[in-house]
Amino acid sequence: MALSEKFKGQTPAWCPGCGNFAILNVLKRTFEAMHLEPHEITIVSGIGQGAKLPHYTRCNTFNGLHGRTLPVATGLTLVNPLTRIIAIAGDGDCYGEGGNHLLHTIRRNPNITLLVHNNQVYGLTKGQASPTSVPALASKIQPFGNPSEPLNPLALAIALDCGFVARGFAGAGGLPHLQKLITMALEHRGFALIDILQNCVSFNKINTFHWYKEHTYFLEEGYDPGDRQAAFARSLEWENGIPLGLFYRREKATVEDRLPRGDRESLTAPPFLSAAAVADELGRFF
Amino acid sequence: MALSEKFKGQTPAWCPGCGNFAILNVLKRTFEAMHLEPHEITIVSGIGQGAKLPHYTRCNTFNGLHGRTLPVATGLTLVNPLTRIIAIAGDGDCYGEGGNHLLHTIRRNPNITLLVHNNQVYGLTKGQASPTSVPALASKIQPFGNPSEPLNPLALAIALDCGFVARGFAGAGGLPHLQKLITMALEHRGFALIDILQNCVSFNKINTFHWYKEHTYFLEEGYDPGDRQAAFARSLEWENGIPLGLFYRREKATVEDRLPRGDRESLTAPPFLSAAAVADELGRFF
């Protein structure tokens, strides 16, 4: 299916060969397949290479600070139910600078789909180790490699009982699969995390496109994403093959379920109280 | 064993009946049993009720900002190997404000013992929900209870492959057990997390001392803390009994293992370069 002009945005400033192109493409395809209009979507992102994505399509956009994607998206979803909210972040963005927000957004369970463009490196700032970098990754400030263990975002999310935990790959064979994952995530009620393995041609010479292609495989048909223990076990697989797919899913109450008035009407009307209500507020201190 | 004066500090400002007294006592006992001197210990803490603890014993102390216990302790251990470093934090301190540091300190694996005084509430600020509060906990800013799911610190730590993950209870039967846990943690090479259930008489009327007493039990003799899957499974137990004990242990390289010169000599000498070395540094730009 050729892409229409509907979601055509600015020209990407990514390096040729960067995995971000594939993610952008899949996302546009997903929007088209789901018959979404640009104004029915909001992408909230941070700072990093992947985080530039919303400029390269068309939708409502909040391209905020490095690491602060999730609180912005949360504030938005708590008051405005009019758009599907997609949060886009890098591995540094979301697991490094913004790690705390991930923990607590999972606890809140807002209706947000989070796509992490996980290239296992800091791309935009030129190659430093990210929270998911392997120990062998060296850089000018880590001349002898990365001294910390890589963080396993899937295991983390499953430990926090995140309601939708998946891994995709921004590569040829993985694209229809990624589209399916994103579609499912957008249809999931509650917070959905998709960690997307994405090559960085400029700075990650270890986990290259081909490395990912060789090391990943799809979770088998019949895998049951309802089993948290099994999901945890599978999330720990890495050395002998990296599973792709939906690891864990559980529906539960979302933070929006307790919204007082996140409705269309409250957003079309000026936000003011009636004169009687104002008088009541001012008179409460007798 | 009566406590000597050696570790006697200021008079605690805690409420009578607070579980913090028990933790303080066990800690002093542990110091004495391990034949430590006050200057051989550094307690780094944040802000909260539990975080006041170092003032109530005698040791080197860095009582810093709310949430920032672990980075301070990390900076210290990276340059100064002379003391045993204990980090003390509240559940709000460590899992809320400072949540990001917990993730990354586990990845670094420094030689620090972290005690979390987990009373499942914000004590010092008067009873708001903490990251570990149960949904039923109500407060003046959460009049209808706590809308987020409680965070499971043990599952989180196991997911991140933290090398020492334990739970204690600041209560009668739990005290010798807690002392054993703290001793093991101090003897463990690397980062050790002990989440200590602690009653707050003033603000947590749900998880009271008696509630904890009734709902906790010790992990059985013969439980194998080397099995990560099993540890994860046991860490999820709560409703039908809360296990106490060492859930998971694994020895691995610590961040100090890559220290260039964290030795006593470098700390007794002024930090300056020789004249030749200075000349070399200034002449590197030809």
Place this chain on the structure above:
Amino acid sequence: MDITIRIGGEAGQGMQFIGSALAGIFTRRGLHVFTHQDYMSRIRGGHNFYQVRFSDRPVRCSREKVDILVALDGRTIEVHRDDLDPRGIVLYDERMTRSSYPEPRFKNIPFLALTEELGLAPIMANSAAVGAILGGLGLGLDTYAPVVDELMGKKGKEVAASNLRVARAGSDHVDKMVWPGHLRCGEPGGPPLLLLNGSQAIGTGAVVSGCRFYAAYPMTPSTGIMIHIASRAKAHGIVIEQAEDEIAAINMALGASFGGVRAMTGTSGGGFALMVEGLSLAGMTEIPVVIAEVQRPGPATGLPTRTEQSDLLFVLHAGHGEFPRVLFAPGTPEQALYLTNKAFDLAEKYQIPAIIQSDQYLADAEWSYPKLDPAPLRCLDYRDRATDGDAADYQRYRFTDSGVSPLAVPGLSPRLVVVDSDEHDEEGHIIEDAETRRRMVDKRWRRKWPALRAEIAQPLLYGHDRPELLLVGYGSTYGIMHDAVDILGENRAAAMLHFSELWPFPDPALGDYLNILRQARLAICVENNATGQLARLIRGETGFEFPAFLRKYDGRPFLLEPFMDEIHGLIGKI
């Protein structure tokens, strides 16, 4: 009549109950009240006090001298006996203080025994104290029941009824005592007054301005604002979110404001420090947001439950890069209410962050008012809430003469709202060229500035209109300066110049304040800090150099008598 009651004891003993009950009863009887609180950063034990000053005339600050000291423990007597007015009295129960005091001004009243005799719990002894005071003052227990009902809230009628019985026992007991005549009230007339503190006022200001989202992380002394708004949230559909940290709080507020509603956050200095990057984000994205910064003594954790005015220059300059902001520092709950409303108005009108700076003293001090007038409130909606339109019509950052571009609501229409923390073009997309950059800086800052500055009120001159003695301050020193001017004004041309709208700094060309400053024989800059931040600001903005300063930085507010002494000392030096 001008009577000060101070109630002291350990945290958890219930000083707040006694004080609030008294203050509530006094205002219902039409008496003017000023209260302030002094408490430690602990939940039980230590030493706290609550002070209630009341009068038949308005009162705006606390006195040091105490007329009636209520001691719930022995330490209270030790700590406060030197503050007792020579004609003042002490009410205590020797079972609580664990010693008895033979001097006649020490009145041993068996609060505990009176309660026990009624078969009630010892904590109700506090009602005996309230009853005793009301009895002694000759005010009776008429308004006792409704006030305590309200204070008790959910705890129900039965408890309130029991409290009333204990209060009566206290009152009856005092009837048999010698009570100094100058501490009797007569029959106060007057309609009931309102009683509210700074936190309630800011919270109410937010509610009546249509605030729909408040996210914060608990931090003393700012939590009172969140508590007030949370108590009104259900009635008005306000979303309250406890964030995981202050960084999340401000980013949530910006997300919500982007989403189309008026949004706010609040914190104290340490939490504000964590919001600084988010403040700069508000500046760059031109998203309206209101922030309450409630000061406590710093640096760092400092004295968490005490007061200081030491974040003025910090908050004024917070945030990397250059962008306009509004900074207000109300001096009274009334100002806090209207300035919060004005903060929302200007934040939305100019699409900028607006900050209300308060402090622990203002936050917790209660003031009484005959009424709060809705008329000055400004409620205008500046958002573009159209539900139709075309994506091609709309640019979030369209260049306009005013610098203000239309602010649409995402999802309401086909128009796309694109905001960016990077420098951007009119559509909101990232740019790097010099020309667009320059124009966007002009739009965000230069174009908005003149109109924004014109919104700012001149500082308030109270007292003589050509004063020789001038007290100059901002924020919570309003009350003490006002009352001092009333006293000083009896002998000389005295006035107060109070700044509550601090940024944009009031334009001296639009008013007379700079002349007033210059012509005063003695202008004293009064600040609750160590380094004189307002004086520095005024010097920077106007060139005026103060000849004299009055500063306090021990975590406590100014009290009337020592304040007057210091002023007289400064006058003497001239």
Place this chain on the structure above:
Amino acid sequence: MDITIRIGGEAGQGMQFIGSALAGIFTRRGLHVFTHQDYMSRIRGGHNFYQVRFSDRPVRCSREKVDILVALDGRTIEVHRDDLDPRGIVLYDERMTRSSYPEPRFKNIPFLALTEELGLAPIMANSAAVGAILGGLGLGLDTYAPVVDELMGKKGKEVAASNLRVARAGSDHVDKMVWPGHLRCGEPGGPPLLLLNGSQAIGTGAVVSGCRFYAAYPMTPSTGIMIHIASRAKAHGIVIEQAEDEIAAINMALGASFGGVRAMTGTSGGGFALMVEGLSLAGMTEIPVVIAEVQRPGPATGLPTRTEQSDLLFVLHAGHGEFPRVLFAPGTPEQALYLTNKAFDLAEKYQIPAIIQSDQYLADAEWSYPKLDPAPLRCLDYRDRATDGDAADYQRYRFTDSGVSPLAVPGLSPRLVVVDSDEHDEEGHIIEDAETRRRMVDKRWRRKWPALRAEIAQPLLYGHDRPELLLVGYGSTYGIMHDAVDILGENRAAAMLHFSELWPFPDPALGDYLNILRQARLAICVENNATGQLARLIRGETGFEFPAFLRKYDGRPFLLEPFMDEIHGLIGKI
């Protein structure tokens, strides 16, 4: 001779290689060099350039006019052709630019073909460009090999040898061309010069000051400092830690400094915003720390790879509560080196935070120097490193006349080091009483202040000593003001007043600068920002009002010719 070479192309094409190679070769030949970089926030594509100015006299800023434009793509020609000096030339390869230019000043050189002929990879075509320029300038390839060896680092001898072959081909090719005579160098004499940028200078300043710990989170344009220190870490046992965020970075640095070593962190404005609470912690705990704040245009993410001086007042006032700090804004790499050393010295001596403010321009611009003198470096250890003593002897916050208390190392002796973010007593334990609070504020701030202020140098006056035309600035505008004064000084009494030690603000009573400001017929405040922050600071601290301003806020540095034009415009208005 004063020649400017600008090399433009897409990110990733290797402009930096060409520029660095040329600059290195020039300085080895004893030529004075100034370089600056202009790059986008992307890794490949877009448009970047690197500019090298060299001369037989010192040069301190960039010119707008280009003598030799090296175009690695067609866009470079579009963007920069208007900047070409009328007598300037363009070097390009039509295969790279995808069009050819008939005018004689456009020199089509087949960089790619020359490389391919040697059977080498296309990326080495950059060496052909270097060779061509060296050939054209008449400098030869003598110093080519060692410079490229060093640039290539680990990549090994073989690559370097191949590069040399390509360079020779480029040089030979040019030999056959007409090359304008005024762009030939003759035989430069002089011993080799050093070449370093602001980041390297700050990094070196830290290393030679004995810094043992550097924690930071990557952020352009501050990362260069960390890269330099990391490159020296193994040699000197320096611990380098990439923190999870900037909050962690500053808290780690404080933990390390508490642990007994000199510690530092660095970041840009947005990251500094996140460090503000930690800065206040340094103030309260009196733990020495050095912070580099390397500015880029804000607010928020702004223009991440460009330059601005817009964080001055923010950084100066950052942090809740009141505490002393030091703020330096070096104008050159040389100043950056010595002021970093002074920052460490004062941080340790007064137990305060010391901040070095830089910006992208200073960070990346390279300057040449004959040598860097170790003599002015101050290396004194102020810590108490005794290994004996008694716990009872020691109080971390002992009251002293100077306000400075002994700073011991935890674990070295039985003495206990107790630090606290709450207000504390001499031992470091939490207190809440008014009296201790007041005394601690006095200790931390008032007592230290006079001695600290006396450490601060007066601003630098360069040029005429009683100037009628005075350029006033701070930080990275040093070079442009200096060179402008050299030009202006030919016709009039001109001078520059440069502030590099900004806080404590230089005491006007200790020098003559205020008189110089006042007596100048025209004092122009030069700032790379929109709101004139230095002018506001000077007005606040001295009362001096500038009559004229020169500001630039498009993310680019001042360039010599337009700068001179603007000054002449301002002179004309007088």
